[in-house]
Amino acid sequence: MTTTTKALIFKEAARLFREKGYNGSTQRQLADRVGVQGASIYHHFPSKQGILYAIMEYTMTSLLQKVRCEMLDASSPEAKLRKAIKVHIEYHTVDRDETYVADAELRSLEAENFKKIVAMRVAYEQIFRDILSEGVQEGVMRIGDVSLATKALLQMCTGISYWFSPGGRRSIDEIADQYVELFLFGICGKLNNER
Amino acid sequence: MTTTTKALIFKEAARLFREKGYNGSTQRQLADRVGVQGASIYHHFPSKQGILYAIMEYTMTSLLQKVRCEMLDASSPEAKLRKAIKVHIEYHTVDRDETYVADAELRSLEAENFKKIVAMRVAYEQIFRDILSEGVQEGVMRIGDVSLATKALLQMCTGISYWFSPGGRRSIDEIADQYVELFLFGICGKLNNER
């Protein structure tokens, strides 16, 4: 994707929506950031809602595709889980404006758009739920409630896009590794292992 | 707090802001839910922003007070952590409209209000960070990055207010217990312990 005006609107909209929220952002603010007049936006997108939907749809499609792709050459549930978490976190740090918006602005979608995006989110969560279920069945994971654990995991990881900044203390890889260890072994689990 | 009109406005505002977001909610919608005319709201609150701030301030004050109170008669870091997590989750399920708003609408606060609430949030996070640090120092917890783990923990637990509903499959206590176990031992930790 070269930096066409349309791509620039997309990117700046994600940034703006992230900062001020969808309803807290205006077309004029967006136009200012892009460096065009407000009316010009309507040449590229049908409406403000259309921009939001484009961001959400693109982000969820990418996420689904990336995670599914990683699953192809992973065998054990633990290997799958490690890869899935890593991909999730990587995408949530690299495209963190878009992923933040996709996560926080579900309620700003109109009915039809809402349905479509929710379906994609359900499918995405299902991937993680399936990995955990498989781990339980194979006896390598012990989970009281798989759905609960799935929610906990995803919320924990998604939250990274709330505070992450590229210049920070920790690299993306370090963060991902720590989150994987945390979810697999907890903060006391490894100590027991050593006794 | 008896159900005065002011208390009703407060409660309905939390519910409305949770559903539609602060910027997506209007004074007229709020007035409709309360059952008064739009103008009447201004007898009880100075502005829409004033309502948001009242919700945030009250919620953070309650949270801080509840957790600090529980810490008084807890000795070990693990006991403290268990209690703190339980209180956090309980409050995020019982007053889930208010806590959701307090968590999601930080960016909708005006500069002065923002500063005050952020200071309270920092103090709140610090309580959890201190517990984890203590656990590491005493050798009962192993954590690569305490700040990172604190964020992961709080985001995981706070997320409950996004999907919890009182009539659901799991009780508050069950959820809290599972989250505690998850954070302490992970999904593989306990298995290692048994070998």
Add this chain to the structure above:
DNA sequence: GTCTATACTGAGATAGAC
């Protein structure tokens, strides 16, 4: 494809009677 100008609507908030 971008502009200027503007239509139209709904937002937060206030005035002043009761």
Add this chain to the structure above:
DNA sequence: GTCTATCTCAGTATAGAC
């Protein structure tokens, strides 16, 4: 303490020239 009526402004979106 609540109402009716209304002000004012900012929001999304469109029309039509260049």
